[in-house]
Amino acid sequence: MRYNSALVAMAAMLAIASPAAAAAPAASKSIDVAQAKQRLVESFARLAQQTDGTTGVAIQRIGGGDVITLNAGTRFPMASTFKISVAGAIFSLIDSGKLTLDHMITVDPALVVPSDGIADQLPHRGVSLSVHNLLELMLTRSDNTATNVLSETVGGPAAVTAWLRSIGITGMQVDRDTRRIRPDGTPFDLVTSNNSTPEAMLNLLLAIRAGKAVSATSTKALIEIMERCHTGEARLKGLLPPGTMVAHKTGTLRDVANDVGFVTLPDGNQFAIAVFVKGDTKGPQTQERVIAEISRAAYDYFLLLGR
Template sequence: MTDALGRVRAAFAEAGVTGWLHAVDIDTGAQLDAGADQPVCTASVHKLCLLVTLHELADTGDLDLTEQVDCPPLGRTPGPTGLAAMRDPVRMSLRDLAYLMTAVSDNTAADLLLGRVGLDAVNRTTARLGLTRTHAVHTFGELLATLRQDAGPGGARILTDPHVLTRLRALDPARTNRSTPRDMTRLLSAVWRDEACAPEHAAAVRRLLGLQVWPHRLASGFPFDDVHVAGKTGTLPTLRNEVGVVEYPDGGRYAVAVFTRTANPAATLPAADSVIGTTARLAVEALRART
Protein backbone atom coordinates (compact mmCIF):
# COMPACT_ATOMS: atom_id res chain seq x y z
CA MET A 1 0.00 0.00 0.00
CA THR A 2 2.92 2.34 0.60
CA ASP A 3 3.86 2.22 -3.09
CA ALA A 4 0.27 2.89 -4.09
CA LEU A 5 0.06 5.89 -1.78
CA GLY A 6 3.23 7.26 -3.29
CA ARG A 7 1.81 6.90 -6.80
CA VAL A 8 -1.44 8.57 -5.78
CA ARG A 9 0.37 11.52 -4.26
CA ALA A 10 2.67 11.80 -7.27
CA ALA A 11 -0.33 11.85 -9.60
CA PHE A 12 -1.97 14.64 -7.61
CA ALA A 13 1.26 16.64 -7.71
CA GLU A 14 1.73 16.11 -11.45
CA ALA A 15 -1.82 17.33 -12.11
CA GLY A 16 -1.18 20.46 -10.04
CA VAL A 17 -3.77 19.72 -7.37
CA THR A 18 -3.92 19.07 -3.67
CA GLY A 19 -5.91 15.88 -3.31
CA TRP A 20 -7.48 13.71 -0.63
CA LEU A 21 -8.65 10.17 -1.29
CA HIS A 22 -10.19 7.21 0.45
CA ALA A 23 -10.87 3.87 -1.21
CA VAL A 24 -12.34 0.79 0.42
CA ASP A 25 -13.19 -2.74 -0.66
CA ILE A 26 -16.87 -2.86 0.25
CA ASP A 27 -16.78 -6.58 1.05
CA THR A 28 -13.44 -7.03 2.81
CA GLY A 29 -12.91 -3.61 4.37
CA ALA A 30 -9.39 -3.28 2.93
CA GLN A 31 -8.68 0.40 2.41
CA LEU A 32 -6.26 2.98 1.08
CA ASP A 33 -6.06 6.30 2.93
CA ALA A 34 -4.57 9.42 1.37
CA GLY A 35 -6.02 12.09 3.64
CA ALA A 36 -9.27 10.24 4.31
CA ASP A 37 -10.21 12.37 7.32
CA GLN A 38 -9.50 15.76 5.79
CA PRO A 39 -12.55 18.06 6.04
CA VAL A 40 -13.63 18.93 2.49
CA CYS A 41 -16.26 21.06 0.78
CA THR A 42 -18.71 18.66 -0.80
CA ALA A 43 -20.33 20.99 -3.37
CA SER A 44 -22.74 18.86 -5.42
CA VAL A 45 -21.43 15.63 -3.87
CA HIS A 46 -23.83 16.47 -1.03
CA LYS A 47 -26.69 15.65 -3.40
CA LEU A 48 -25.86 12.02 -2.62
CA CYS A 49 -26.82 12.63 1.02
CA LEU A 50 -30.08 14.21 -0.13
CA LEU A 51 -30.78 11.30 -2.46
CA VAL A 52 -30.38 8.76 0.34
CA THR A 53 -32.57 10.87 2.63
CA LEU A 54 -35.29 11.06 0.00
CA HIS A 55 -35.40 7.29 -0.32
CA GLU A 56 -35.26 6.77 3.43
CA LEU A 57 -38.36 8.98 3.82
CA ALA A 58 -40.07 7.14 0.97
CA ASP A 59 -39.37 3.86 2.72
CA THR A 60 -40.94 5.08 5.96
CA GLY A 61 -43.99 6.40 4.14
CA ASP A 62 -43.26 10.05 4.87
CA LEU A 63 -43.41 10.88 1.18
CA ASP A 64 -44.46 9.33 -2.10
CA LEU A 65 -41.83 9.37 -4.84
CA THR A 66 -44.57 9.79 -7.47
CA GLU A 67 -45.75 13.02 -5.83
CA GLN A 68 -45.89 15.79 -8.44
CA VAL A 69 -44.05 19.09 -8.06
CA ASP A 70 -44.59 22.29 -10.03
CA CYS A 71 -41.55 24.27 -11.13
CA PRO A 72 -42.36 27.68 -12.61
CA PRO A 73 -39.71 29.45 -14.70
CA LEU A 74 -39.02 32.19 -12.17
CA GLY A 75 -37.01 31.60 -9.00
CA ARG A 76 -35.07 28.55 -10.15
CA THR A 77 -31.68 27.85 -8.61
CA PRO A 78 -29.01 28.81 -11.18
CA GLY A 79 -27.11 26.11 -13.01
CA PRO A 80 -26.12 24.96 -16.50
CA THR A 81 -28.16 21.75 -16.61
CA GLY A 82 -31.66 20.37 -16.30
CA LEU A 83 -34.50 22.52 -15.00
CA ALA A 84 -32.09 25.32 -14.20
CA ALA A 85 -31.46 25.77 -17.92
CA MET A 86 -35.10 25.38 -19.04
CA ARG A 87 -37.46 28.28 -19.73
CA ASP A 88 -40.98 26.88 -19.51
CA PRO A 89 -43.13 25.66 -16.61
CA VAL A 90 -42.44 22.05 -15.63
CA ARG A 91 -44.34 19.50 -13.54
CA MET A 92 -42.70 16.23 -12.56
CA SER A 93 -42.45 13.64 -9.80
CA LEU A 94 -40.04 13.63 -6.89
CA ARG A 95 -38.26 10.60 -8.30
CA ASP A 96 -37.78 12.30 -11.67
CA LEU A 97 -36.37 15.34 -9.89
CA ALA A 98 -33.99 12.94 -8.13
CA TYR A 99 -32.92 11.62 -11.53
CA LEU A 100 -32.09 15.11 -12.81
CA MET A 101 -30.32 16.02 -9.57
CA THR A 102 -28.13 12.94 -9.80
CA ALA A 103 -27.59 12.35 -13.51
CA VAL A 104 -26.85 15.96 -14.54
CA SER A 105 -26.39 17.59 -11.11
CA ASP A 106 -29.42 19.84 -11.61
CA ASN A 107 -29.39 22.49 -8.85
CA THR A 108 -33.04 23.43 -9.29
CA ALA A 109 -34.13 19.81 -8.95
CA ALA A 110 -32.00 19.46 -5.82
CA ASP A 111 -33.52 22.52 -4.19
CA LEU A 112 -37.06 21.44 -5.05
CA LEU A 113 -36.31 18.16 -3.27
CA LEU A 114 -34.79 20.03 -0.32
CA GLY A 115 -37.95 22.12 -0.17
CA ARG A 116 -39.88 18.88 0.32
CA VAL A 117 -37.36 17.11 2.57
CA GLY A 118 -35.49 19.84 4.47
CA LEU A 119 -31.85 20.22 5.46
CA ASP A 120 -32.57 18.91 8.96
CA ALA A 121 -33.74 15.59 7.54
CA VAL A 122 -30.56 15.29 5.47
CA ASN A 123 -28.45 15.89 8.57
CA ARG A 124 -30.48 13.37 10.57
CA THR A 125 -29.84 10.76 7.90
CA THR A 126 -26.09 11.32 7.81
CA ALA A 127 -25.96 11.29 11.62
CA ARG A 128 -27.93 8.03 11.73
CA LEU A 129 -25.42 6.44 9.38
CA GLY A 130 -22.49 7.49 11.57
CA LEU A 131 -21.18 10.19 9.22
CA THR A 132 -20.07 12.36 12.11
CA ARG A 133 -18.11 14.83 10.00
CA THR A 134 -20.75 15.33 7.32
CA HIS A 135 -23.11 18.30 7.61
CA ALA A 136 -25.37 20.29 5.29
CA VAL A 137 -25.39 24.02 6.02
CA HIS A 138 -26.96 25.45 2.86
CA THR A 139 -29.41 24.64 0.12
CA PHE A 140 -27.74 24.80 -3.27
CA GLY A 141 -29.31 28.16 -3.99
CA GLU A 142 -27.99 29.48 -0.69
CA LEU A 143 -24.55 28.07 -1.47
CA LEU A 144 -24.45 29.89 -4.80
CA ALA A 145 -25.71 33.04 -3.09
CA THR A 146 -22.70 33.02 -0.78
CA LEU A 147 -20.47 33.06 -3.87
CA ARG A 148 -22.21 36.18 -5.14
CA GLN A 149 -22.15 37.86 -1.75
CA ASP A 150 -18.53 37.05 -1.02
CA ALA A 151 -17.35 38.02 -4.50
CA GLY A 152 -18.79 41.50 -3.99
CA PRO A 153 -19.62 44.05 -6.68
CA GLY A 154 -17.10 42.54 -9.11
CA GLY A 155 -19.39 39.56 -9.59
CA ALA A 156 -18.48 36.21 -11.10
CA ARG A 157 -15.75 37.64 -13.30
CA ILE A 158 -13.48 38.21 -10.29
CA LEU A 159 -13.79 34.65 -8.99
CA THR A 160 -10.44 34.05 -10.69
CA ASP A 161 -8.76 36.52 -8.30
CA PRO A 162 -6.78 34.56 -5.66
CA HIS A 163 -7.54 37.22 -3.05
CA VAL A 164 -11.25 36.89 -3.67
CA LEU A 165 -11.09 33.10 -3.52
CA THR A 166 -9.67 33.24 0.01
CA ARG A 167 -12.83 34.90 1.34
CA LEU A 168 -15.38 32.55 -0.23
CA ARG A 169 -17.37 30.68 2.41
CA ALA A 170 -18.18 28.05 -0.23
CA LEU A 171 -14.52 27.02 -0.25
CA ASP A 172 -14.19 26.76 3.54
CA PRO A 173 -15.32 23.40 4.99
CA ALA A 174 -15.98 25.09 8.34
CA ARG A 175 -18.64 27.35 6.77
CA THR A 176 -20.32 25.31 4.05
CA ASN A 177 -21.63 21.84 3.22
CA ARG A 178 -18.89 19.47 4.24
CA SER A 179 -17.72 15.91 4.75
CA THR A 180 -14.56 13.79 4.56
CA PRO A 181 -13.49 11.19 2.00
CA ARG A 182 -13.92 8.47 4.63
CA ASP A 183 -17.47 9.55 5.46
CA MET A 184 -18.39 9.44 1.78
CA THR A 185 -17.03 5.93 1.22
CA ARG A 186 -18.87 4.84 4.36
CA LEU A 187 -22.11 6.21 2.90
CA LEU A 188 -21.52 4.55 -0.45
CA SER A 189 -20.67 1.24 1.21
CA ALA A 190 -23.91 1.43 3.21
CA VAL A 191 -25.88 2.02 0.01
CA TRP A 192 -24.21 -0.89 -1.79
CA ARG A 193 -24.75 -3.21 1.21
CA ASP A 194 -28.45 -2.24 1.51
CA GLU A 195 -27.78 -0.72 4.94
CA ALA A 196 -28.51 2.95 4.22
CA CYS A 197 -32.16 2.23 3.43
CA ALA A 198 -34.36 -0.70 2.47
CA PRO A 199 -33.02 -2.86 -0.40
CA GLU A 200 -35.62 -1.59 -2.88
CA HIS A 201 -34.62 1.99 -2.19
CA ALA A 202 -30.90 1.31 -2.03
CA ALA A 203 -31.20 -0.26 -5.48
CA ALA A 204 -32.94 2.89 -6.73
CA VAL A 205 -30.09 5.04 -5.37
CA ARG A 206 -27.51 2.79 -7.06
CA ARG A 207 -29.42 3.00 -10.34
CA LEU A 208 -29.46 6.78 -10.33
CA LEU A 209 -25.77 7.05 -9.49
CA GLY A 210 -25.10 4.72 -12.41
CA LEU A 211 -26.94 7.11 -14.74
CA GLN A 212 -24.64 10.05 -14.10
CA VAL A 213 -23.55 11.43 -17.46
CA TRP A 214 -20.10 12.84 -16.68
CA PRO A 215 -17.26 10.59 -17.93
CA HIS A 216 -14.31 12.93 -17.34
CA ARG A 217 -13.48 12.29 -13.69
CA LEU A 218 -13.93 8.99 -11.84
CA ALA A 219 -15.10 6.99 -14.86
CA SER A 220 -12.11 8.13 -16.94
CA GLY A 221 -9.87 5.87 -14.87
CA PHE A 222 -11.87 2.75 -15.79
CA PRO A 223 -12.38 2.74 -19.58
CA PHE A 224 -13.53 -0.88 -19.75
CA ASP A 225 -16.86 -2.15 -21.02
CA ASP A 226 -17.13 -4.71 -18.23
CA VAL A 227 -16.33 -2.35 -15.33
CA HIS A 228 -19.27 -0.32 -14.03
CA VAL A 229 -18.78 3.09 -12.41
CA ALA A 230 -21.55 4.88 -10.51
CA GLY A 231 -20.86 8.23 -8.91
CA LYS A 232 -21.63 11.85 -8.09
CA THR A 233 -19.48 14.83 -8.96
CA GLY A 234 -19.08 18.16 -7.21
CA THR A 235 -17.58 21.38 -8.57
CA LEU A 236 -16.84 24.89 -7.29
CA PRO A 237 -14.13 27.39 -8.20
CA THR A 238 -10.78 25.55 -7.73
CA LEU A 239 -12.61 22.43 -6.43
CA ARG A 240 -13.26 19.20 -8.35
CA ASN A 241 -14.65 16.15 -6.56
CA GLU A 242 -16.23 12.80 -7.23
CA VAL A 243 -17.36 9.92 -5.08
CA GLY A 244 -18.57 6.60 -6.42
CA VAL A 245 -18.40 2.84 -6.60
CA VAL A 246 -16.41 0.81 -9.12
CA GLU A 247 -17.72 -2.71 -9.81
CA TYR A 248 -15.72 -5.41 -11.58
CA PRO A 249 -17.12 -8.47 -13.39
CA ASP A 250 -15.55 -10.79 -10.81
CA GLY A 251 -17.78 -9.26 -8.13
CA GLY A 252 -15.23 -6.87 -6.66
CA ARG A 253 -16.75 -3.55 -5.64
CA TYR A 254 -14.87 -0.55 -4.32
CA ALA A 255 -16.10 2.73 -2.88
CA VAL A 256 -13.85 5.65 -3.77
CA ALA A 257 -13.96 9.32 -2.76
CA VAL A 258 -11.60 11.85 -4.34
CA PHE A 259 -11.59 15.55 -3.47
CA THR A 260 -9.19 18.02 -5.07
CA ARG A 261 -8.27 21.67 -4.95
CA THR A 262 -6.00 23.65 -7.23
CA ALA A 263 -4.43 27.08 -7.02
CA ASN A 264 -5.33 27.62 -10.67
CA PRO A 265 -8.81 29.24 -10.83
CA ALA A 266 -9.43 28.30 -14.49
CA ALA A 267 -12.77 26.61 -15.08
CA THR A 268 -11.29 24.18 -17.61
CA LEU A 269 -8.40 22.07 -16.33
CA PRO A 270 -8.51 18.61 -17.96
CA ALA A 271 -5.58 17.33 -15.90
CA ALA A 272 -7.36 18.23 -12.65
CA ASP A 273 -10.47 16.36 -13.81
CA SER A 274 -8.71 13.26 -15.09
CA VAL A 275 -6.48 12.84 -12.04
CA ILE A 276 -9.60 11.88 -10.11
CA GLY A 277 -9.94 8.82 -12.34
CA THR A 278 -6.19 8.17 -12.34
CA THR A 279 -5.86 8.14 -8.56
CA ALA A 280 -9.06 6.15 -8.12
CA ARG A 281 -7.73 3.46 -10.44
CA LEU A 282 -4.37 3.37 -8.63
CA ALA A 283 -6.22 2.91 -5.35
CA VAL A 284 -8.59 0.23 -6.65
CA GLU A 285 -5.77 -1.70 -8.31
CA ALA A 286 -3.87 -1.67 -5.02
CA LEU A 287 -6.90 -3.04 -3.19
CA ARG A 288 -7.43 -5.72 -5.81
CA ALA A 289 -3.78 -6.74 -5.60
CA ARG A 290 -4.26 -7.42 -1.88
CA THR A 291 -6.98 -9.96 -2.59
Protein backbone atom coordinates in the same frame (compact mmCIF):
# COMPACT_ATOMS: atom_id res chain seq x y z
CA MET B 1 2.26 10.27 -14.91
CA ARG B 2 -0.34 8.22 -16.75
CA TYR B 3 1.71 5.04 -16.37
CA ASN B 4 2.17 5.24 -12.59
CA SER B 5 -0.84 3.02 -11.90
CA ALA B 6 0.54 0.38 -14.24
CA LEU B 7 3.82 0.42 -12.33
CA VAL B 8 1.96 0.06 -9.05
CA ALA B 9 0.00 -2.84 -10.50
CA MET B 10 3.15 -4.54 -11.74
CA ALA B 11 4.83 -4.15 -8.36
CA ALA B 12 1.78 -5.56 -6.61
CA MET B 13 1.69 -8.51 -9.01
CA LEU B 14 5.35 -9.28 -8.41
CA ALA B 15 4.87 -9.09 -4.66
CA ILE B 16 1.85 -11.37 -4.69
CA ALA B 17 2.45 -13.79 -7.55
CA SER B 18 6.20 -14.50 -7.39
CA PRO B 19 7.27 -18.13 -6.67
CA ALA B 20 8.92 -16.99 -3.46
CA ALA B 21 5.75 -15.36 -2.25
CA ALA B 22 3.71 -18.44 -3.16
CA ALA B 23 5.96 -20.63 -1.09
CA ALA B 24 6.18 -18.25 1.84
CA PRO B 25 4.17 -18.76 5.03
CA ALA B 26 1.01 -16.81 5.71
CA ALA B 27 2.86 -14.21 7.75
CA SER B 28 5.07 -13.32 4.79
CA LYS B 29 2.06 -13.08 2.53
CA SER B 30 0.51 -10.61 4.97
CA ILE B 31 3.66 -8.54 4.74
CA ASP B 32 3.40 -8.58 0.96
CA VAL B 33 -0.17 -7.28 1.17
CA ALA B 34 0.95 -4.58 3.58
CA GLN B 35 3.72 -3.62 1.18
CA ALA B 36 1.28 -3.44 -1.73
CA LYS B 37 -0.97 -1.20 0.34
CA GLN B 38 1.95 1.06 1.22
CA ARG B 39 2.93 1.31 -2.45
CA LEU B 40 -0.64 2.28 -3.30
CA VAL B 41 -0.64 5.04 -0.67
CA GLU B 42 2.68 6.29 -2.04
CA SER B 43 1.25 6.20 -5.55
CA PHE B 44 -1.74 8.31 -4.44
CA ALA B 45 0.67 10.87 -3.00
CA ARG B 46 2.77 10.98 -6.19
CA LEU B 47 -0.27 11.32 -8.43
CA ALA B 48 -1.60 14.12 -6.23
CA GLN B 49 1.58 16.11 -6.87
CA GLN B 50 0.30 16.88 -10.37
CA THR B 51 -2.04 19.45 -8.85
CA ASP B 52 -0.93 22.47 -6.85
CA GLY B 53 -3.97 21.97 -4.65
CA THR B 54 -4.81 19.31 -2.06
CA THR B 55 -6.13 15.85 -2.90
CA GLY B 56 -8.13 13.62 -0.59
CA VAL B 57 -8.76 9.93 -1.20
CA ALA B 58 -10.59 7.14 0.61
CA ILE B 59 -11.20 3.65 -0.79
CA GLN B 60 -12.39 0.28 0.49
CA ARG B 61 -13.49 -2.96 -1.12
CA ILE B 62 -17.20 -3.62 -0.68
CA GLY B 63 -17.60 -6.33 1.93
CA GLY B 64 -14.68 -5.31 4.10
CA GLY B 65 -10.93 -4.90 4.09
CA ASP B 66 -8.54 -2.07 4.70
CA VAL B 67 -9.60 1.54 4.28
CA ILE B 68 -6.86 3.30 2.33
CA THR B 69 -6.70 7.08 2.48
CA LEU B 70 -4.79 10.17 1.52
CA ASN B 71 -5.22 13.30 3.64
CA ALA B 72 -7.74 11.66 5.94
CA GLY B 73 -9.39 14.12 8.29
CA THR B 74 -9.00 17.03 5.88
CA ARG B 75 -12.21 18.87 5.04
CA PHE B 76 -13.04 19.34 1.36
CA PRO B 77 -15.90 21.21 -0.32
CA MET B 78 -18.25 18.48 -1.54
CA ALA B 79 -19.60 20.60 -4.41
CA SER B 80 -22.32 18.54 -6.10
CA THR B 81 -21.30 15.25 -4.48
CA PHE B 82 -23.42 16.39 -1.53
CA LYS B 83 -26.44 15.57 -3.70
CA ILE B 84 -26.00 11.90 -2.77
CA SER B 85 -26.93 12.83 0.80
CA VAL B 86 -30.01 14.70 -0.41
CA ALA B 87 -31.03 11.60 -2.38
CA GLY B 88 -30.49 9.43 0.70
CA ALA B 89 -32.71 11.69 2.80
CA ILE B 90 -35.42 11.56 0.11
CA PHE B 91 -35.29 7.77 -0.03
CA SER B 92 -35.58 7.62 3.76
CA LEU B 93 -38.88 9.51 3.47
CA ILE B 94 -40.00 7.02 0.84
CA ASP B 95 -39.05 4.12 3.13
CA SER B 96 -41.10 5.64 5.95
CA GLY B 97 -44.16 5.99 3.73
CA LYS B 98 -44.13 9.80 3.78
CA LEU B 99 -43.31 10.07 0.09
CA THR B 100 -43.37 7.97 -3.09
CA LEU B 101 -41.27 8.00 -6.23
CA ASP B 102 -44.41 8.83 -8.22
CA HIS B 103 -45.36 11.81 -6.05
CA MET B 104 -45.59 14.97 -8.15
CA ILE B 105 -43.93 18.16 -6.90
CA THR B 106 -44.52 21.61 -8.32
CA VAL B 107 -41.26 23.44 -8.97
CA ASP B 108 -41.34 26.73 -7.08
CA PRO B 109 -39.86 29.44 -9.37
CA ALA B 110 -37.94 30.75 -6.35
CA LEU B 111 -35.93 27.51 -6.34
CA VAL B 112 -34.89 27.70 -9.98
CA VAL B 113 -31.17 28.36 -10.47
CA PRO B 114 -28.94 28.12 -13.57
CA SER B 115 -28.08 24.50 -14.34
CA ASP B 116 -28.37 21.81 -16.98
CA GLY B 117 -31.94 20.56 -16.72
CA ILE B 118 -35.03 22.36 -15.51
CA ALA B 119 -33.73 25.93 -15.83
CA ASP B 120 -32.47 25.36 -19.38
CA GLN B 121 -35.17 23.11 -20.79
CA LEU B 122 -38.28 24.15 -18.85
CA PRO B 123 -37.92 27.92 -18.37
CA HIS B 124 -41.62 28.71 -17.99
CA ARG B 125 -43.81 28.57 -14.90
CA GLY B 126 -46.03 25.56 -14.37
CA VAL B 127 -43.45 22.77 -14.03
CA SER B 128 -44.30 19.69 -11.97
CA LEU B 129 -42.10 16.59 -11.83
CA SER B 130 -42.21 13.30 -9.99
CA VAL B 131 -39.76 12.62 -7.17
CA HIS B 132 -38.20 9.94 -9.37
CA ASN B 133 -37.58 12.37 -12.23
CA LEU B 134 -36.18 14.98 -9.85
CA LEU B 135 -33.76 12.40 -8.45
CA GLU B 136 -32.74 11.44 -11.98
CA LEU B 137 -32.04 15.05 -12.92
CA MET B 138 -30.17 15.75 -9.69
CA LEU B 139 -27.87 12.73 -9.81
CA THR B 140 -27.33 12.10 -13.53
CA ARG B 141 -27.14 15.70 -14.77
CA SER B 142 -26.37 17.45 -11.47
CA ASP B 143 -29.40 19.72 -11.95
CA ASN B 144 -29.29 22.36 -9.24
CA THR B 145 -32.98 23.26 -9.45
CA ALA B 146 -33.99 19.63 -8.90
CA THR B 147 -31.61 19.57 -5.94
CA ASN B 148 -33.21 22.64 -4.37
CA VAL B 149 -36.70 21.20 -4.80
CA LEU B 150 -35.70 17.89 -3.20
CA SER B 151 -33.79 19.61 -0.41
CA GLU B 152 -36.88 21.67 0.43
CA THR B 153 -38.97 18.50 0.34
CA VAL B 154 -36.92 16.84 3.09
CA GLY B 155 -36.89 19.99 5.23
CA GLY B 156 -33.76 21.79 4.04
CA PRO B 157 -30.01 21.29 4.55
CA ALA B 158 -30.33 20.85 8.32
CA ALA B 159 -32.68 17.92 7.78
CA VAL B 160 -30.17 16.34 5.38
CA THR B 161 -27.41 16.63 7.98
CA ALA B 162 -29.75 15.20 10.62
CA TRP B 163 -30.38 12.20 8.36
CA LEU B 164 -26.62 11.71 7.96
CA ARG B 165 -26.18 11.70 11.73
CA SER B 166 -29.06 9.25 12.10
CA ILE B 167 -27.17 6.67 10.05
CA GLY B 168 -23.89 7.32 11.87
CA ILE B 169 -22.13 9.59 9.38
CA THR B 170 -19.91 12.22 10.98
CA GLY B 171 -17.26 14.37 9.33
CA MET B 172 -19.78 15.58 6.75
CA GLN B 173 -21.88 18.72 6.98
CA VAL B 174 -24.67 19.92 4.67
CA ASP B 175 -25.60 23.53 5.42
CA ARG B 176 -26.83 24.91 2.09
CA ASP B 177 -28.59 23.92 -1.10
CA THR B 178 -27.33 25.10 -4.52
CA ARG B 179 -28.42 28.70 -4.11
CA ARG B 180 -25.47 31.05 -3.59
CA ILE B 181 -27.44 33.54 -1.54
CA ARG B 182 -29.10 32.79 1.79
CA PRO B 183 -32.77 33.73 2.31
CA ASP B 184 -31.55 36.72 4.35
CA GLY B 185 -29.62 38.01 1.33
CA THR B 186 -26.09 37.18 2.53
CA PRO B 187 -23.80 35.03 0.36
CA PHE B 188 -22.72 31.51 1.27
CA ASP B 189 -19.02 30.81 1.68
CA LEU B 190 -18.66 28.26 -1.12
CA VAL B 191 -15.38 26.91 0.27
CA THR B 192 -16.54 26.07 3.80
CA SER B 193 -20.15 25.17 2.99
CA ASN B 194 -21.18 21.54 2.45
CA ASN B 195 -17.87 19.96 3.36
CA SER B 196 -16.67 16.45 4.10
CA THR B 197 -13.59 14.43 4.86
CA PRO B 198 -12.73 11.72 2.31
CA GLU B 199 -13.45 8.99 4.83
CA ALA B 200 -16.85 10.47 5.74
CA MET B 201 -17.91 10.32 2.09
CA LEU B 202 -16.57 6.77 1.89
CA ASN B 203 -18.61 5.85 4.97
CA LEU B 204 -21.75 7.25 3.36
CA LEU B 205 -21.11 5.23 0.21
CA LEU B 206 -20.48 2.08 2.22
CA ALA B 207 -23.62 2.60 4.31
CA ILE B 208 -25.67 2.97 1.14
CA ARG B 209 -24.15 -0.07 -0.54
CA ALA B 210 -24.60 -2.22 2.57
CA GLY B 211 -28.28 -1.29 2.86
CA LYS B 212 -27.69 0.47 6.18
CA ALA B 213 -28.75 3.91 4.94
CA VAL B 214 -32.04 3.11 3.19
CA SER B 215 -34.06 0.00 2.37
CA ALA B 216 -32.91 -2.62 -0.12
CA THR B 217 -35.43 -1.37 -2.69
CA SER B 218 -34.32 2.23 -2.26
CA THR B 219 -30.65 1.23 -2.33
CA LYS B 220 -31.16 -0.49 -5.67
CA ALA B 221 -33.02 2.50 -7.12
CA LEU B 222 -30.39 4.97 -5.89
CA ILE B 223 -27.41 3.04 -7.25
CA GLU B 224 -29.14 2.45 -10.58
CA ILE B 225 -29.60 6.21 -10.97
CA MET B 226 -25.93 6.78 -10.11
CA GLU B 227 -24.97 4.27 -12.80
CA ARG B 228 -26.61 6.57 -15.36
CA CYS B 229 -24.51 9.61 -14.38
CA HIS B 230 -23.72 11.72 -17.47
CA THR B 231 -21.02 13.92 -15.92
CA GLY B 232 -17.34 13.31 -15.25
CA GLU B 233 -16.46 10.89 -18.03
CA ALA B 234 -12.78 11.83 -17.63
CA ARG B 235 -12.71 11.39 -13.85
CA LEU B 236 -13.24 8.04 -12.06
CA LYS B 237 -14.09 6.37 -15.38
CA GLY B 238 -11.39 8.12 -17.40
CA LEU B 239 -8.68 5.43 -17.42
CA LEU B 240 -10.69 2.35 -16.48
CA PRO B 241 -11.18 -0.45 -19.03
CA PRO B 242 -13.99 0.27 -21.50
CA GLY B 243 -17.32 -0.96 -20.23
CA THR B 244 -16.38 -0.81 -16.54
CA MET B 245 -19.52 -0.11 -14.53
CA VAL B 246 -19.16 2.99 -12.37
CA ALA B 247 -22.02 4.32 -10.25
CA HIS B 248 -20.92 7.79 -9.22
CA LYS B 249 -21.57 11.47 -8.59
CA THR B 250 -19.28 14.31 -9.54
CA GLY B 251 -18.79 17.74 -8.06
CA THR B 252 -17.21 20.86 -9.59
CA LEU B 253 -16.76 24.31 -8.09
CA ARG B 254 -14.13 26.82 -9.19
CA ASP B 255 -10.85 25.18 -8.09
CA VAL B 256 -12.64 22.04 -6.86
CA ALA B 257 -13.13 18.76 -8.73
CA ASN B 258 -14.59 15.66 -7.07
CA ASP B 259 -15.89 12.23 -8.03
CA VAL B 260 -17.22 9.57 -5.68
CA GLY B 261 -18.96 6.24 -6.13
CA PHE B 262 -18.69 2.52 -6.77
CA VAL B 263 -16.46 0.73 -9.29
CA THR B 264 -17.22 -2.83 -10.41
CA LEU B 265 -14.31 -5.21 -11.00
CA PRO B 266 -14.31 -7.92 -13.72
CA ASP B 267 -15.23 -10.61 -11.15
CA GLY B 268 -18.33 -8.65 -10.11
CA ASN B 269 -16.88 -7.40 -6.82
CA GLN B 270 -16.87 -3.67 -6.18
CA PHE B 271 -14.96 -1.02 -4.32
CA ALA B 272 -16.11 2.35 -3.07
CA ILE B 273 -13.97 5.38 -3.79
CA ALA B 274 -14.03 9.08 -2.98
CA VAL B 275 -11.55 11.48 -4.58
CA PHE B 276 -11.60 15.20 -3.75
CA VAL B 277 -9.36 17.92 -5.21
CA LYS B 278 -9.41 21.48 -3.85
CA GLY B 279 -7.32 24.61 -4.32
CA ASP B 280 -6.03 23.63 -7.77
CA THR B 281 -5.05 26.44 -10.16
CA LYS B 282 -3.83 24.30 -13.06
CA GLY B 283 -7.30 23.73 -14.46
CA PRO B 284 -9.88 21.01 -15.14
CA GLN B 285 -7.62 18.81 -17.25
CA THR B 286 -5.12 18.42 -14.42
CA GLN B 287 -7.85 17.91 -11.83
CA GLU B 288 -9.54 15.22 -13.88
CA ARG B 289 -6.27 13.46 -14.70
CA VAL B 290 -5.43 13.20 -11.00
CA ILE B 291 -8.84 11.66 -10.25
CA ALA B 292 -8.63 9.26 -13.20
CA GLU B 293 -5.13 8.02 -12.35
CA ILE B 294 -5.97 7.54 -8.69
CA SER B 295 -9.06 5.58 -9.71
CA ARG B 296 -7.01 3.36 -12.02
CA ALA B 297 -4.37 2.75 -9.36
CA ALA B 298 -7.11 1.65 -6.94
CA TYR B 299 -8.70 -0.55 -9.62
CA ASP B 300 -5.40 -2.32 -10.33
CA TYR B 301 -4.73 -2.79 -6.62
CA PHE B 302 -8.05 -4.50 -5.94
CA LEU B 303 -7.96 -6.47 -9.19
CA LEU B 304 -4.54 -7.96 -8.55
CA LEU B 305 -4.86 -8.45 -4.82
CA GLY B 306 -8.27 -10.07 -5.09
CA ARG B 307 -9.25 -8.61 -1.72
